[in-house]
Amino acid sequence: MSERSASLLVTDSLGIQFGGLRAVDGVQLRVGSGEVVGLIGPNGAGKTTCFNMITGVYKPTSGSISLGGERIDGMATTEINRRGIARTFQNIRLFRSMTVLDNVRVALHRQADYGIFSSVLRLPSYRRAEAQLRKRALELLDVFSLVGRSNDIASGLPYGEQRKLEIVRALATNPKLLLLDEPAAGMNPQETAQLTELIGRLRREFGVSILLIEHDMSLVMKICEHIYVLDYGKEIAQGEPTAIQNNQQVIKAYLGEA
């Protein structure tokens, strides 16, 4: 196994129970600084539930979650976002009736509320601060080739572009770790290829680490340096892409049908 970089996110014996269902059970994830890590497995394996615990939507019933060595489990979603974790959703969540630009501006404003707000307030005029946010929003949209869509209403965008806009919005909160829940779902092969390239740029140009849930195995195997496999809430394998692709238990539980 090749060496991995210093830990950014670590979950230790992470678990959650919904009534009689152990949706996630004893999961040990690790995302190194600057890594792209995959989280895969069949439908209902507990992947999104892991994201929900990491982002504070659900409180784990067992185990712990640390970011940069500090415990974050049990914290509010806004606090976890402030500490550097942003996500996208399996079912796209945008401000559907707002413009593309405003979707990003709202995210930048939220970030400003916590981080740069004081410095923003000190600027000579509110208008200049607004102009700065607008400029930053357009820069981010440019990375995703969405500037031409700035004034379009979000709900009118093709599906693939809505997914990209969601990533831009997550990025606007200036995360250390980006959690992407099936970003390629509903994309055509050309959009998926573009997304693969974009995820590479995110880590290079923005220095973010990425934890990726995805059913598109060509995408996962191409960009992840490490992969965790869940099945019925339990981790059944972890390792490099080639090892995962050849793991009999993974093939039986998931890859055989994928």
Ligand SMILES: Nc1ncnc2c1ncn2[C@@H]1O[C@H](COP(=O)(O)OP(=O)(O)OP(=O)(O)O)[C@@H](O)[C@H]1O
């Ligand atoms: N709030 C909840 N209450 C009860 N059960 C839940 C809740 N959230 C998730 N579950 C259950 O936990 C299990 C794991 O669901 P989860 O959404 O994490 O799966 P997944 O791996 O993301 O699957 P998919 O690939 O289909 O998105 C499922 O059986 C699901 O029905």
Ligand SMILES: [Mg+2]
């Ligand atoms: Mg899911």
